[in-house]
Amino acid sequence: MKILVLISNVPDTTTKVKFTGDNKSFDTTGVQWIINPWDELALTRALELKDAGAVEKITVANVGTKITEPTLRKALAVGADEAIRIDAEPSDAFYVATQLTQVAKDYDLIMAGIESSDYNGSGVGGMLAEMLGINSVSAVSGIEIENGNMTIHRDIDGGSQTLTVPTPLVVVVQKGIAIDPRIPSMRGIMMARKKPLNVVPAVDATPKTTFLNYELPPPKAACKMVDEDNAKELLRLLKEEAKVL
Amino acid sequence: MNFEFTEEQLMIQQAARDYAQRELIQDVLEREEKAEFPARHVKNLAELGFLGMMVPPEYDGGGMDSVSYVLAMEEIAKVDASVAVIMSVNNSLVCFGLNKYANEEQKQKYLKPLARGEVIGAFLLSEPEAGSDATHQYTSAEDKGDYYLLNGTKNWITNGSSASTYIVMAQTHPEKRSHGINAFIVEKDSPGITVGPHENKMGMRSSDTHSVMFTDVKVPKENRIGDDGFGFIFAMKVLEAGRIGIASQALGIASGAFERATSYAKERKAFGTEIINHQSLAFKLSDMAVKIENARNLCLKAAWLKDNHKPITVASAMAKQYAADIAMEVTTEAVQIHGGYGYVKEYHVERLMREAKLTQIYEGTSEIQKIIISRSLIKS
Numbered sequence: 001m002k003i004l005v006l007i008s009n010v011p012d013t014t015t016k017v018k019f020t021g022d023n024k025s026f027d028t029t030g031v032q033w034i035i036n037p038w039d040e041l042a043l044t045r046a047l048e049l050k051d052a053g054a055v056e057k058i059t060v061a062n063v064g065t066k067i068t069e070p071t072l073r074k075a076l077a078v079g080a081d082e083a084i085r086i087d088a089e090p091s092d093a094f095y096v097a098t099q100l101t102q103v104a105k106d107y108d109l110i111m112a113g114i115e116s117s118d119y120n121g122s123g124v125g126g127m128l129a130e131m132l133g134i135n136s137v138s139a140v141s142g143i144e145i146e147n148g149n150m151t152i153h154r155d156i157d158g159g160s161q162t163l164t165v166p167t168p169l170v171v172v173v174q175k176g177i178a179i180d181p182r183i184p185s186m187r188g189i190m191m192a193r194k195k196p197l198n199v200v201p202a203v204d205a206t207p208k209t210t211f212l213n214y215e216l217p218p219p220k221a222a223c224k225m226v227d228e229d230n231a232k233e234l235l236r237l238l239k240e241e242a243k244v245l
Numbered sequence: 246m247n248f249e250f251t252e253e254q255l256m257i258q259q260a261a262r263d264y265a266q267r268e269l270i271q272d273v274l275e276r277e278e279k280a281e282f283p284a285r286h287v288k289n290l291a292e293l294g295f296l297g298m299m300v301p302p303e304y305d306g307g308g309m310d311s312v313s314y315v316l317a318m319e320e321i322a323k324v325d326a327s328v329a330v331i332m333s334v335n336n337s338l339v340c341f342g343l344n345k346y347a348n349e350e351q352k353q354k355y356l357k358p359l360a361r362g363e364v365i366g367a368f369l370l371s372e373p374e375a376g377s378d379a380t381h382q383y384t385s386a387e388d389k390g391d392y393y394l395l396n397g398t399k400n401w402i403t404n405g406s407s408a409s410t411y412i413v414m415a416q417t418h419p420e421k422r423s424h425g426i427n428a429f430i431v432e433k434d435s436p437g438i439t440v441g442p443h444e445n446k447m448g449m450r451s452s453d454t455h456s457v458m459f460t461d462v463k464v465p466k467e468n469r470i471g472d473d474g475f476g477f478i479f480a481m482k483v484l485e486a487g488r489i490g491i492a493s494q495a496l497g498i499a500s501g502a503f504e505r506a507t508s509y510a511k512e513r514k515a516f517g518t519e520i521i522n523h524q525s526l527a528f529k530l531s532d533m534a535v536k537i538e539n540a541r542n543l544c545l546k547a548a549w550l551k552d553n554h555k556p557i558t559v560a561s562a563m564a565k566q567y568a569a570d571i572a573m574e575v576t577t578e579a580v581q582i583h584g585g586y587g588y589v590k591e592y593h594v595e596r597l598m599r600e601a602k603l604t605q606i607y608e609g610t611s612e613i614q615k616i617i618i619s620r621s622l623i624k625s
């Protein structure tokens with residue numbers, strides 16, 4: 001079985017978000033880039049499946065410019081076998097999914113994180129499945145492969161669902177798929193030097209989205225403390241100030 | 246000049262940071278309190294390749310450069326100096342010494358498992374009456390033809406109990422003074438070796454420090470490192486490089502305390518504003534930042550010289566002395582910035598302050614480093 005893990009290159013989750021002067025774009029100065037945490041969990045599960053002998057090859061793919069290469073090499077250092085970078089600015093989900101169709105055809109399983117931690121679009125996985133004309137399952141919290149047969153667990157309202165789905169297949173994974181992302185070992189870092197990172201030119205596509213402007217959320221109001229024996233005051237605040245009652 | 250790290254160096258730094266911030270932080274206070282050896286972490290770090298980082302891959306090491314080592318050491322020491330010293334002794338004293346000076350058979354037999362971190366090593370130079378003055382080794386290694394017979398006591402041995410492989414300096418030809426000293430690879434379970442009790446230390450309590458007694462310990466002839474009488478030069482050359490490890494550990498202790506003090510100063514309010522807005526504290530933090538940057542540059546410069554096979558004697562002494570001294574200053578100020586909270590254990594800075602003190606003492610006191618630096622001035 002061959003797995004393709006889609007990797008988004010996102011700012012570190014502790015990044016202080018700033019915009020350029022005209023608020024038209026995200027200011028990337030000094031930003032440290034990481035593998036999107038959801039994609040990293042997808043990759044972790046793929047590696048676990050490979051360790052268990054159920055998977056022969058893991059490829060990671062990203063749509064991005066050269067700045068995403070360190071992120072891809074980290075994926076190689078933790079154990080992916082090969083990386084593909086489609087050389088383009090990842091404008092929106094439609095554009096990214098379109099680019100990915102050209103490299104995503106020969107895999108049994110394609111894994112995507114439920115959203116990227118930068119734009120939280122949650123669009124690429126589903127769109128890619130549609131474009132490839134294959135099945136997709138969303139909100140996947142577990143995957144097992146035994147004797148080549150795949151069992152998928154999803155969290156649904158009020159319970160969970162267990163499915164078997166024929167491959168090829170896109171799964172959009174969420175919490176529960178894996179626990180701790182892997183830390184690359186020295187050996188892994190050394191081996192990553194020799195693993196292929198193929199750069200593929202972009203295909204023609206027009207993004208469906210235009211960014212008009214960015215703004216930061218309003219700052220959080222200060223927290224008001226109410227004495228534990230003063231429930232009346234708490235109710236008054238909730239009613240009159242927060243206006244939630 | 247190029248002040249940029251390579252992608253690989255940054256990946257190693259991040260790997261060390263991830264391990265420290267995710268794993269070491271969880272039980273550092275408890276292990277410190279109980280003086281408990283971090284066996285689980287040593288095993289994990291070995292699997293990640295941090296215990297033989299700079300050993301070439303053909304001897305099962307990570308094949309990384311000294312700059313990467315400095316970056317990794319800083320990240321580990323920010324959180325846990327005990328784990329950092331275990332890593333430093335194994336990497337820059339034991340593995341470095343064997344890789345550079347041991348013969349092929351010795352490397353195959355001893356370096357490989359050490360580089361894989363399956364076993365760890367210890368470096369036995371200090372004695373009850375020979376610390377800074379290492380030329381006077383009282384431990385004797387009598388040449389008995391097929392083997393050497395070791396007798397004597399070594400003190401302050403990091404990894405003293407947890408190590409399986411010792412590198413022991415001992416005197417074979419007392420009349421030749423320092424030129425009569427030899428270095429030996431000694432297996433800890435050899436008959437005649439007694440490990441003393443765990444030293445009850447002020448800081449770095451999770452690292453095991455012991456005295457080790459040798460009573461008629463037979464060491465095979467083939468376990469001598471280098472020619473007869475090479476031991477003192479071996480020890481000095483190894484310590485010269487080893488200083489980069491301890492300098493980086495001191496740097497990490499300082500930067501760990503600094504990061505905690507800065508974030509505390511941004512949150513804690515006094516007189517109606519965050520205390521970082523009070524100039525008396527802002528200037529303290531500014532001074533700390535400059536000292537840490539200087540220490541980091543000294544460490545990286547020494548590592549760069551080592552990676553480029555240039556002389557490091559003075560550079561590593563400067564890095565060690567400066568980083569250790571500023572670690573003491575910075576951690577003391579970090580406690581001050583935290584006020585009362587700095588004096589309790591939950592806030593970590595008092596521990597970092599206790600840890601900093603040792604970096605001014607071991608692997609050559611700050612005064613010894615000044616001797617090395619000033620002698621180079623006299624000679625120049």
